[in-house]
Amino acid sequence: MDILILGILLGGSYALMALGLQLQYGVARIMNLANGEVLVAGSFGAFWFWTGLKLSPFLSIVPAALLAFAANWLVYRYVLRPLVRRAKSHGQLEVDSILATFGMSFILVGVMIAVFGGEYFSYSYLARPFEIFGQPYGLNRIVAFGGSAVLCIVLALWLTRSRTGLALRGVAVNPTAAGLVGIDVLKASALAFALGGAVTATGGALLSAFLTFDASLGVIFTMKALIIIIFGGVSDIRGAIVASFILGIVESAVARLIDPGLTLAAAYILFIAVLLWRPQGLFGRKSA
Amino acid sequence: MLEVRNLSVFYGQHHAVEDASVTVGADEIVVMLGANGAGKSTLIRSIAGLAPARPGCSIRMDGEEIAALPPHEIVEKGIALVPEDRGIFGDLTVDENLTLGAFPDRARGAEAANRERIYALFPVLKERRRQAVRTMSGGEQQMVAIGRAIMSAPSILLLDEPSLGLSPLLCRDLFRALAEIRTQGVGIFLVEQNSKQSLAIADRGYLLENGHVVGADSAANLLADEAVSRSYLGAGEA
Numbered sequence: 001m002d003i004l005i006l007g008i009l010l011g012g013s014y015a016l017m018a019l020g021l022q023l024q025y026g027v028a029r030i031m032n033l034a035n036g037e038v039l040v041a042g043s044f045g046a047f048w049f050w051t052g053l054k055l056s057p058f059l060s061i062v063p064a065a066l067l068a069f070a071a072n073w074l075v076y077r078y079v080l081r082p083l084v085r086r087a088k089s090h091g092q093l094e095v096d097s098i099l100a101t102f103g104m105s106f107i108l109v110g111v112m113i114a115v116f117g118g119e120y121f122s123y124s125y126l127a128r129p130f131e132i133f134g135q136p137y138g139l140n141r142i143v144a145f146g147g148s149a150v151l152c153i154v155l156a157l158w159l160t161r162s163r164t165g166l167a168l169r170g171v172a173v174n175p176t177a178a179g180l181v182g183i184d185v186l187k188a189s190a191l192a193f194a195l196g197g198a199v200t201a202t203g204g205a206l207l208s209a210f211l212t213f214d215a216s217l218g219v220i221f222t223m224k225a226l227i228i229i230i231f232g233g234v235s236d237i238r239g240a241i242v243a244s245f246i247l248g249i250v251e252s253a254v255a256r257l258i259d260p261g262l263t264l265a266a267a268y269i270l271f272i273a274v275l276l277w278r279p280q281g282l283f284g285r286k287s288a
Numbered sequence: 289m290l291e292v293r294n295l296s297v298f299y300g301q302h303h304a305v306e307d308a309s310v311t312v313g314a315d316e317i318v319v320m321l322g323a324n325g326a327g328k329s330t331l332i333r334s335i336a337g338l339a340p341a342r343p344g345c346s347i348r349m350d351g352e353e354i355a356a357l358p359p360h361e362i363v364e365k366g367i368a369l370v371p372e373d374r375g376i377f378g379d380l381t382v383d384e385n386l387t388l389g390a391f392p393d394r395a396r397g398a399e400a401a402n403r404e405r406i407y408a409l410f411p412v413l414k415e416r417r418r419q420a421v422r423t424m425s426g427g428e429q430q431m432v433a434i435g436r437a438i439m440s441a442p443s444i445l446l447l448d449e450p451s452l453g454l455s456p457l458l459c460r461d462l463f464r465a466l467a468e469i470r471t472q473g474v475g476i477f478l479v480e481q482n483s484k485q486s487l488a489i490a491d492r493g494y495l496l497e498n499g500h501v502v503g504a505d506s507a508a509n510l511l512a513d514e515a516v517s518r519s520y521l522g523a524g525e526a
């Protein structure tokens with residue numbers, strides 16, 4: 001039971017990071033390998049808010065989201081858009097963007113080590129027990145889960161109900177048709193990429209409330225986000241959220257029942273199993 | 289009024305369309321006939337901004353030059369394309385497809401009225417409004433495609449082989465719908481491989497061969513022409 005609850009609490013934060021990558025990969029069609037570093041940058045932001053400014057780390061979400069939005073927009077506009085324009089095919093853009101963002105991930109790791117140092121970081125905020133069904137859980141985990149649940153719901157509603165959200169989904173499904181209905185696809189992609197970065201950084205700030213992290217942890221989160229969106233579907237919000245919970249539950253089960261060191265291995269096994277048996281994602285044919 | 293003058297489109301060294309001139313008036317139906325590979329799709333896609341025209345070509349919409357504009361700006365000028373692959377959003381519902389069709393600024397004001405127009409034209413779309421479009425039949429998808437284009441409030445509607453893959457019965461309904469749309473003041477330009485039915489509803493027609501416009505006449509004359517029947521309308525039936 002408590003494995004299930006821990007897994008769901010963890011999965012909530014994963015969902016935010018997965019939605020971030022979905023916006024970047026599904027809509028803007030950039031496989032962003034620096035996604036995890038943006039997440040860790042969000043964690044550092046929260047850490048600095050709490051230890052440096054003595055402000056609630058959850059308050060760091062607002063400036064972190066704005067900053068990540070602006071930075072990701074600039075990266076799309078000046079680094080990635082030339083690649084999009086040049087690419088003759090979807091495959092070529094995929095390769096180019098993987099190389100470019102892989103390079104960027106190293107730059108980000110380097111900057112974070114230079115600023116904060118290479119050791120492990122964690123802080124203690126709301127580290128009080130909170131009881132669910134008679135079992136104690138860290139209050140920080142529960143608040144982080146609540147925050148990401150609210151954000152996921154707001155984002156999902158925006159994507160399904162608003163005109164701009166619908167336009168982004170249109171670009172994800174069929175970019176050529178999107179142009180034909182008057183959507184400026186490059187602008188929409190820049191928006192999706194920037195928004196994806198903001199969502200991911202927010203996820204990082206929330207995760208840091210209960211997770212120990214260091215500057216080079218990003219690649220692991222990139223992998224997890226990838227596993228989730230391949231599992232859940234590249235442009236399927238519902239699939240990504242369910243997949244996040246499954247990954248969270250599998251990880252906490254393995255950590256509790258077998259060995260905490262094996263969580264990543266378990267995630268990979270899940271990933272390979274999905275690739276072998278359900279490459280089209282949880283809810284059938286959903287990718288564009 | 290759409291005026292295409294001396295349009296040339298090359299793919300590398302390959303001349304897909306050369307020196308083609310076409311006009312479509314605000315309330316006419318104009319058909320362009322051509323065999324496989326004649327360059328029909330290239331020509332129509334180039335008008336919509338999907339295939340780059342050679343510099344120096346002129347495409348004017350109501351007198352305004354649009355040849356170098358990207359697709360999303362061309363829709364705003366009143367030209368909507370239903371491409372050969374239909375250009376619909378398969379994972380989205382019928383309603384969402386129609387809403388996206390009304391994305392251009394020019395279409396926002398008439399969104400509700402246009403939606404009613406489409407439901408009146410294709411009642412089945414109203415019944416299926418919450419269905420994902422990719423799960424619909426080919427004929428229904430073609431209705432969504434045309435509906436999506438009409439939602440953009442076009443003055444000129446471009447269609448690339450709308451009858452492709454439809455049964456004769458569905459084709460008849462489709463061409464009836466197009467004739468109906470024309471009466472609402474929309475000019476229609478469609479390219480077809482060999483369709484007597486398309487000529488039957490059309491005012492004028494062009495013949496395209498190897499990227500060149502090789503003939504232009506009234507639809508009635510083209511229908512009556514023996515040589516045209518033999519090369520474009522299927523010799524077997526003649």
Ligand SMILES: Nc1ncnc2c1ncn2[C@@H]1O[C@H](COP(=O)(O)OP(=O)(O)OP(=O)(O)O)[C@@H](O)[C@H]1O
Nearest residue numbers: 299302304322323324325326327328329330331481
């Ligand atoms: N993207 C492309 N790259 C290179 N050549 C192309 C491309 N698209 C079309 N062509 C070539 O241009 C010519 C015209 O093609 P187009 O698709 O316009 O013909 P079409 O008249 O629409 O044929 P169909 O009736 O089969 O649809 C063909 O020879 C085709 O091979």
Ligand SMILES: [Mg+2]
Nearest residue numbers: 328329330372
């Ligand atoms: Mg064609």
